[in-house]
Amino acid sequence: YTPIICAPSRSTLWTIDNRRGPMPGINDFVRVGRAGFQPEGKDCVRMVHVSDVVRRVDAHPAHLDGLLGQKVPLFYRSASKIAEQFGEGFFTAPIADTLHKLPTSEHFRESHFGEIAAGVFAEGVLGLRIIYSKLSLLTTGNANPNNMDLVMYEPGSDPVRFVLGEVKSSMKCAPNDLPARHHTSCFSSVFQSLSNYDQSNLDFDLGLVKDRFSDLPEGDRERIRDALKPYGTKVISYAGFCVVDASTVDCEEASVLATRSNPKDFDVDLVYVEELPSIVDSVYSKLSILQKAADVFG
Numbered sequence: 420y421t422p423i424i425c426a427p428s429r430s431t432l433w434t435i436d437n438r439r440g441p442m443p444g445i446n447d448f449v450r451v452g453r454a455g456f457q458p459e460g461k462d463c464v465r466m467v468h469v470s471d472v473v474r475r476v477d478a479h480p481a482h483l484d485g486l487l488g489q490k491v492p493l494f495y496r497s498a499s500k501i502a503e504q505f506g507e508g509f510f511t512a513p514i515a516d517t518l519h520k521l522p523t524s525e526h527f528r529e530s531h532f533g534e535i536a537a538g539v540f541a542e543g544v545l546g547l548r549i550i551y552s553k554l555s556l557l558t559t560g561n562a563n564p565n566n567m568d569l570v571m572y573e574p575g576s577d578p579v580r581f582v583l584g585e586v587k588s589s590m591k592c593a594p595n596d597l598p599a600r601h602h603t604s605c606f607s608s609v610f611q612s613l614s615n616y617d618q619s620n621l622d623f624d625l626g627l628v629k630d631r632f633s634d635l636p637e638g639d640r641e642r643i644r645d646a647l648k649p650y651g652t653k654v655i656s657y658a659g660f661c662v663v664d665a666s667t668v669d670c671e672e673a674s675v676l677a678t679r680s681n682p683k684d685f686d687v688d689l690v691y692v693e694e695l696p697s698i699v700d701s702v703y704s705k706l707s708i709l710q711k712a713a714d715v716f717g
Contacts, residue, residue, distance in 0.1 A: 442481060442485065442486060442489065443476070443479050443481055443486065444486070444543055445472075445486065445539050445540060445542075445543035445544060446543055446544060447476055447478075447479060448472050448473050448474070448476060448483045448486070449470055449471070449472055449473075449544060450471045450472070450473050451469065451470055451471035452470050452544060453468040453469070453470055453544065453688065454468065454469045454470070455467075455468065455469075456468070456469045456670075456673060456676075456677065456689070457677065458670065458671075458673075458674035458677055458678065461674055461677070461678050462678060463677040463678055464677070464678060464679070464680055465676075465677060465684075465685065465686050465687065466677075466686040466687070467673065467676045467677045467686070467687045467688075467689055468686065468687070468688045468689065469673070469689045469691070470540070470544070470688065470689070470690045470691065471665065471691050471693075472540075472665075472690060472691065472692045472693065473665075473693045474692075474693045474694050474697075474698060483692075483693075483698060484698050484701045484702055484705075486539075487532075487535065487536060487539060487698065487702055488701075488702040488705060488706060490535060490538075490539050491521070491532075491535055491702060491703075491706060492517045492518060492520075492521070492706065494531075494534070494535045494538060494552045494554045494555065495517065495520040495521060495554050495555060495557065495560075496516075496517045496520055496555065497551075497555065497631070497634050498634075499633055499634050501513045501517055504516065511713045511714075511715075511716050512713075512716075514709070514710075514713040515710060515713035515714050518706055518707075518709060518710035518713060519560075519710065520557060520560055521560050521703065521706060521707075521710070522560035522561045522562075522703075523560060523561060523707075524560075524561040527560065527561045527562065527563060528699055528703045529588070529590050529696075529699055530563055530588065531554055531563070532588070532698075532699045532702070532703075533586055533587070533588020533589075533662040534552060534553070534554060534568045534569065534586045534588070535552070535554070536588070536662050536690065536692065537568070537569065537584065537586040537588075537660035537662055537688075537690065538552055538568075538569050538584075538586075540660070540662075540688065540690055541569060541571060541582075541584060541658075541660070541688075542571075545688070546573070546574070547571040547572065547573055547574075547582055548571060548572055548573075548574050548636075548639075549569055549570070549571050550570045550571060550572060550628050550631055550634070550635065550643075551570055551627060551628070551631050551634075552568065552569055552570075553566040553567065553568055553569075553570075556627075566620070566623070566624055567583045567584065567585060567616065567620070567624050568584055568585055568586040568660075569582075569583070569584035569586065569660075570583055570584075570624055570625075570627070570628060571583070571584060572639070572643065574636075574639065576654070578646060578652040578653050578654055579642055579643055579646040579652075579653050579654070580653070580654040580656060581625070581646075581653060581654065581655050581656070582656050582657070582658050583616075583621070583624065583655070583656070583657050583658070584657075584658045584659075584660055585609055585612050585613050585616070585657070585658070585659050585660070585685075586659075586660040586661075586662065587605035587606070587608045587609050587612070587659075587660070587661050587662075588605060588661070588662040588663065589601055589604060589605040589662075589663050589664070589667075590664065590695060590696040590699065591604075591663070591664065591667060592664050592666045592667065592696065593664075593666045593667045593669075594666070598667075598669055598672065599663070599664075599667035599669065599672070600672065601661070601663055601667060601669070601672050601673075602671075602672040602673075602674075602675040605661055605663065606661060606672065606673070606675050606676055607675065607679075609659040609661060609676070609687065610679055610681050613657060613659065613681055613683040613685060614681055614682060614683070616657075616683070621655065625647060628643065628647060629644075629647060632644060656684075656685070657683050657684065657685035658685055658686060658687075658688070659676070659685050659686070659687040659688070660687070660688050660690065661676065661687060661688070661689045661690065662690045662692060662695070663689075663690070663691060663692070663695070664691070664692060664693075664694070664695040664696065665691040665692060665693040665694070665695070667691070668691060673689060676689060
Protein backbone atom coordinates (compact mmCIF):
# COMPACT_ATOMS: atom_id res chain seq x y z
CA TYR A 420 0.00 0.00 0.00
CA THR A 421 1.04 3.61 -0.53
CA PRO A 422 1.79 5.59 2.63
CA ILE A 423 -0.30 8.69 3.31
CA ILE A 424 1.63 11.01 5.58
CA CYS A 425 -0.41 12.62 8.35
CA ALA A 426 0.45 16.16 9.37
CA PRO A 427 1.60 16.51 12.99
CA SER A 428 -1.10 17.77 15.32
CA ARG A 429 -0.03 18.86 18.76
CA SER A 430 -2.44 19.08 21.64
CA THR A 431 -2.52 22.21 23.77
CA LEU A 432 -4.57 20.45 26.47
CA TRP A 433 -1.76 18.49 28.06
CA THR A 434 1.86 19.35 28.83
CA ILE A 435 4.52 16.96 30.03
CA ASP A 436 6.46 19.65 31.86
CA ASN A 437 7.76 23.11 31.11
CA ARG A 438 11.03 21.82 29.66
CA ARG A 439 9.63 19.24 27.28
CA GLY A 440 6.81 21.17 25.69
CA PRO A 441 3.34 20.12 24.58
CA MET A 442 2.12 16.54 24.40
CA PRO A 443 2.07 15.36 20.78
CA GLY A 444 -1.20 14.29 19.15
CA ILE A 445 -1.94 10.86 17.73
CA ASN A 446 -0.93 11.99 14.23
CA ASP A 447 2.64 12.43 15.44
CA PHE A 448 2.82 8.67 15.97
CA VAL A 449 1.15 7.65 12.68
CA ARG A 450 3.90 6.50 10.33
CA VAL A 451 1.51 5.28 7.64
CA GLY A 452 -1.94 6.83 7.65
CA ARG A 453 -5.06 5.21 6.15
CA ALA A 454 -3.37 3.65 3.14
CA GLY A 455 -5.86 1.92 0.88
CA PHE A 456 -5.61 -1.87 0.98
CA GLN A 457 -6.96 -4.03 -1.84
CA PRO A 458 -6.07 -7.74 -1.88
CA GLU A 459 -4.63 -8.74 -5.22
CA GLY A 460 -6.92 -10.88 -7.35
CA LYS A 461 -9.90 -10.65 -4.99
CA ASP A 462 -13.27 -8.93 -5.28
CA CYS A 463 -13.61 -6.30 -2.57
CA VAL A 464 -16.92 -5.17 -1.11
CA ARG A 465 -15.60 -2.38 1.14
CA MET A 466 -12.66 -0.08 1.71
CA VAL A 467 -9.98 -1.13 4.17
CA HIS A 468 -7.67 1.62 5.41
CA VAL A 469 -4.36 0.50 6.93
CA SER A 470 -2.43 2.61 9.43
CA ASP A 471 0.86 2.00 11.18
CA VAL A 472 1.24 3.62 14.61
CA VAL A 473 4.64 3.71 16.29
CA ARG A 474 5.40 3.86 19.99
CA ARG A 475 8.16 6.46 19.83
CA VAL A 476 9.11 9.34 17.55
CA ASP A 477 12.60 10.80 17.35
CA ALA A 478 11.30 14.36 17.16
CA HIS A 479 9.71 14.21 20.62
CA PRO A 480 10.71 12.62 23.94
CA ALA A 481 7.15 11.47 24.66
CA HIS A 482 5.92 7.93 24.01
CA LEU A 483 2.55 6.82 22.70
CA ASP A 484 2.03 5.45 26.22
CA GLY A 485 1.96 9.01 27.55
CA LEU A 486 -0.62 10.25 25.06
CA LEU A 487 -2.97 7.30 25.50
CA GLY A 488 -2.44 7.26 29.26
CA GLN A 489 -3.79 10.81 29.40
CA LYS A 490 -6.86 9.78 27.39
CA VAL A 491 -7.78 6.48 29.06
CA PRO A 492 -9.59 7.84 32.17
CA LEU A 493 -11.77 10.14 30.04
CA PHE A 494 -13.32 7.13 28.30
CA TYR A 495 -14.67 5.91 31.64
CA ARG A 496 -15.87 9.26 32.93
CA SER A 497 -16.50 12.49 31.06
CA ALA A 498 -14.36 15.55 31.63
CA SER A 499 -17.47 17.52 32.59
CA LYS A 500 -18.29 15.09 35.42
CA ILE A 501 -14.73 15.24 36.70
CA ALA A 502 -14.75 19.05 36.50
CA GLU A 503 -18.07 19.16 38.35
CA GLN A 504 -16.53 17.26 41.25
CA PHE A 505 -13.48 19.54 41.24
CA GLY A 506 -15.94 22.43 41.41
CA GLU A 507 -17.31 21.05 44.66
CA GLY A 508 -13.95 21.80 46.24
CA PHE A 509 -12.20 18.43 46.10
CA PHE A 510 -8.87 17.63 44.49
CA THR A 511 -7.85 13.99 44.88
CA ALA A 512 -11.40 12.59 45.15
CA PRO A 513 -12.30 13.23 41.48
CA ILE A 514 -9.06 11.54 40.41
CA ALA A 515 -9.56 8.54 42.69
CA ASP A 516 -13.25 8.14 41.79
CA THR A 517 -12.42 8.18 38.09
CA LEU A 518 -9.51 5.75 38.30
CA HIS A 519 -11.55 3.28 40.36
CA LYS A 520 -13.67 2.77 37.24
CA LEU A 521 -10.71 1.24 35.39
CA PRO A 522 -10.43 -2.55 35.12
CA THR A 523 -7.99 -4.59 37.17
CA SER A 524 -8.35 -7.74 35.06
CA GLU A 525 -5.77 -8.19 32.30
CA HIS A 526 -8.47 -9.43 29.91
CA PHE A 527 -10.65 -6.36 30.31
CA ARG A 528 -7.71 -3.98 30.28
CA GLU A 529 -6.74 -5.36 26.89
CA SER A 530 -10.23 -5.25 25.37
CA HIS A 531 -10.96 -1.78 26.77
CA PHE A 532 -7.65 -0.42 25.52
CA GLY A 533 -8.42 -1.45 21.94
CA GLU A 534 -11.63 0.59 22.10
CA ILE A 535 -9.80 3.57 23.58
CA ALA A 536 -7.02 3.47 21.00
CA ALA A 537 -9.62 3.30 18.22
CA GLY A 538 -11.48 6.25 19.71
CA VAL A 539 -8.36 8.40 19.92
CA PHE A 540 -7.55 7.40 16.33
CA ALA A 541 -11.08 8.20 15.12
CA GLU A 542 -10.97 11.70 16.58
CA GLY A 543 -7.37 12.55 15.73
CA VAL A 544 -7.03 10.97 12.29
CA LEU A 545 -10.57 10.63 10.93
CA GLY A 546 -11.76 13.95 12.37
CA LEU A 547 -14.82 12.45 14.06
CA ARG A 548 -16.02 13.46 17.52
CA ILE A 549 -16.98 10.95 20.17
CA ILE A 550 -20.32 11.56 21.87
CA TYR A 551 -19.72 8.70 24.24
CA SER A 552 -17.84 5.44 24.60
CA LYS A 553 -19.63 2.39 25.96
CA LEU A 554 -16.94 2.24 28.65
CA SER A 555 -18.60 5.26 30.25
CA LEU A 556 -21.65 3.04 30.91
CA LEU A 557 -19.75 0.62 33.13
CA THR A 558 -20.72 0.22 36.77
CA THR A 559 -17.70 -2.02 37.36
CA GLY A 560 -14.35 -1.95 35.60
CA ASN A 561 -14.09 -5.69 34.94
CA ALA A 562 -16.93 -5.84 32.43
CA ASN A 563 -17.76 -4.90 28.87
CA PRO A 564 -21.38 -3.89 28.09
CA ASN A 565 -23.15 -5.12 24.98
CA ASN A 566 -23.44 -1.77 23.22
CA MET A 567 -21.83 -0.15 20.21
CA ASP A 568 -18.27 0.65 21.24
CA LEU A 569 -18.14 4.24 20.00
CA VAL A 570 -21.02 6.58 19.23
CA MET A 571 -19.64 9.49 17.22
CA TYR A 572 -20.63 12.17 14.75
CA GLU A 573 -18.98 14.04 11.93
CA PRO A 574 -18.56 17.73 12.88
CA GLY A 575 -20.02 20.09 10.30
CA SER A 576 -22.10 17.41 8.57
CA ASP A 577 -25.52 18.50 7.30
CA PRO A 578 -27.68 16.60 8.01
CA VAL A 579 -25.92 15.33 11.11
CA ARG A 580 -24.04 12.13 10.34
CA PHE A 581 -23.80 9.74 13.26
CA VAL A 582 -21.02 7.16 13.03
CA LEU A 583 -21.33 4.03 15.12
CA GLY A 584 -17.98 2.35 15.56
CA GLU A 585 -17.46 -1.34 16.32
CA VAL A 586 -13.98 -2.12 17.63
CA LYS A 587 -12.17 -5.43 17.83
CA SER A 588 -8.63 -5.84 19.06
CA SER A 589 -6.06 -8.51 19.75
CA MET A 590 -2.88 -8.56 21.81
CA LYS A 591 -1.46 -11.49 19.84
CA CYS A 592 2.08 -11.08 18.57
CA ALA A 593 3.74 -13.02 15.76
CA PRO A 594 7.20 -14.16 16.87
CA ASN A 595 9.27 -15.90 14.22
CA ASP A 596 6.73 -14.87 11.56
CA LEU A 597 4.10 -17.29 12.87
CA PRO A 598 0.59 -16.20 11.79
CA ALA A 599 -1.63 -14.55 14.39
CA ARG A 600 -4.77 -15.89 12.65
CA HIS A 601 -6.68 -12.65 13.18
CA HIS A 602 -9.00 -13.67 10.32
CA THR A 603 -10.50 -16.35 12.58
CA SER A 604 -10.74 -14.13 15.65
CA CYS A 605 -10.91 -10.34 15.90
CA PHE A 606 -11.29 -9.68 12.16
CA SER A 607 -14.23 -12.04 11.81
CA SER A 608 -15.77 -10.75 15.06
CA VAL A 609 -16.32 -7.33 13.49
CA PHE A 610 -18.74 -8.86 11.01
CA GLN A 611 -20.60 -10.90 13.61
CA SER A 612 -21.11 -7.92 15.92
CA LEU A 613 -22.35 -5.61 13.17
CA SER A 614 -24.64 -8.32 11.76
CA ASN A 615 -26.26 -8.74 15.17
CA TYR A 616 -26.71 -5.00 15.73
CA ASP A 617 -30.39 -4.27 15.09
CA GLN A 618 -32.83 -1.35 15.26
CA SER A 619 -33.51 -1.83 18.96
CA ASN A 620 -29.77 -1.58 19.67
CA LEU A 621 -29.57 1.58 17.57
CA ASP A 622 -32.56 3.16 19.32
CA PHE A 623 -31.01 2.41 22.71
CA ASP A 624 -27.59 3.82 21.81
CA LEU A 625 -29.01 6.99 20.25
CA GLY A 626 -31.27 7.40 23.28
CA LEU A 627 -28.17 7.60 25.46
CA VAL A 628 -26.95 10.55 23.39
CA LYS A 629 -29.76 12.64 24.87
CA ASP A 630 -28.16 12.29 28.30
CA ARG A 631 -24.89 13.71 27.02
CA PHE A 632 -25.84 16.97 25.32
CA SER A 633 -23.91 18.94 27.94
CA ASP A 634 -20.67 17.24 26.83
CA LEU A 635 -21.08 18.40 23.22
CA PRO A 636 -19.68 21.63 21.77
CA GLU A 637 -22.26 24.38 22.07
CA GLY A 638 -22.38 24.90 18.30
CA ASP A 639 -23.34 21.26 17.67
CA ARG A 640 -25.63 20.70 20.63
CA GLU A 641 -28.87 22.01 19.14
CA ARG A 642 -28.22 20.42 15.73
CA ILE A 643 -27.80 17.01 17.32
CA ARG A 644 -30.80 17.56 19.59
CA ASP A 645 -32.95 18.38 16.54
CA ALA A 646 -31.60 15.40 14.59
CA LEU A 647 -32.69 13.04 17.37
CA LYS A 648 -36.25 14.34 17.54
CA PRO A 649 -38.99 12.15 15.99
CA TYR A 650 -38.73 12.54 12.22
CA GLY A 651 -35.52 14.54 12.64
CA THR A 652 -33.16 14.38 9.68
CA LYS A 653 -30.01 12.40 10.28
CA VAL A 654 -27.65 9.97 8.59
CA ILE A 655 -26.62 6.75 10.31
CA SER A 656 -23.39 5.10 9.22
CA TYR A 657 -21.18 2.37 10.61
CA ALA A 658 -17.43 1.92 10.90
CA GLY A 659 -15.25 -1.03 11.81
CA PHE A 660 -11.95 -0.71 13.66
CA CYS A 661 -9.39 -3.46 14.22
CA VAL A 662 -6.48 -2.67 16.53
CA VAL A 663 -3.66 -5.24 16.51
CA ASP A 664 0.06 -5.50 17.17
CA ALA A 665 2.40 -4.33 14.42
CA SER A 666 4.22 -7.67 14.40
CA THR A 667 1.13 -9.39 12.97
CA VAL A 668 0.95 -7.74 9.53
CA ASP A 669 -0.42 -10.38 7.14
CA CYS A 670 -2.11 -9.32 3.91
CA GLU A 671 -3.79 -12.69 3.42
CA GLU A 672 -5.40 -12.53 6.86
CA ALA A 673 -6.41 -8.89 6.34
CA SER A 674 -8.09 -9.69 3.03
CA VAL A 675 -11.15 -11.00 4.89
CA LEU A 676 -11.87 -7.43 6.00
CA ALA A 677 -12.21 -6.31 2.39
CA THR A 678 -14.01 -9.31 0.91
CA ARG A 679 -16.51 -10.70 3.44
CA SER A 680 -20.12 -9.65 2.86
CA ASN A 681 -22.29 -8.17 5.59
CA PRO A 682 -25.80 -6.67 5.76
CA LYS A 683 -24.31 -3.43 7.13
CA ASP A 684 -22.50 -1.01 4.84
CA PHE A 685 -19.21 0.00 6.46
CA ASP A 686 -15.50 0.48 5.87
CA VAL A 687 -12.74 -0.79 8.15
CA ASP A 688 -9.73 0.93 9.66
CA LEU A 689 -7.02 -1.61 10.40
CA VAL A 690 -4.62 -0.04 12.89
CA TYR A 691 -1.29 -1.72 13.56
CA VAL A 692 0.27 -0.50 16.82
CA GLU A 693 3.92 -1.06 17.66
CA GLU A 694 4.44 -3.07 20.89
CA LEU A 695 0.72 -2.97 21.68
CA PRO A 696 0.65 -5.43 24.63
CA SER A 697 3.54 -3.62 26.30
CA ILE A 698 1.78 -0.26 25.93
CA VAL A 699 -1.40 -1.64 27.52
CA ASP A 700 0.53 -2.98 30.50
CA SER A 701 2.52 0.25 30.88
CA VAL A 702 -0.51 2.54 30.76
CA TYR A 703 -2.75 0.66 33.18
CA SER A 704 0.13 -0.06 35.58
CA LYS A 705 0.98 3.64 35.82
CA LEU A 706 -2.66 4.62 36.23
CA SER A 707 -2.93 2.06 39.03
CA ILE A 708 -0.03 3.76 40.81
CA LEU A 709 -1.77 7.11 40.36
CA GLN A 710 -4.99 5.67 41.78
CA LYS A 711 -3.21 4.41 44.90
CA ALA A 712 -1.62 7.82 45.39
CA ALA A 713 -5.01 9.53 45.08
CA ASP A 714 -6.50 7.11 47.62
CA VAL A 715 -4.21 8.24 50.44
CA PHE A 716 -6.74 10.86 51.57
CA GLY A 717 -9.55 8.32 51.72
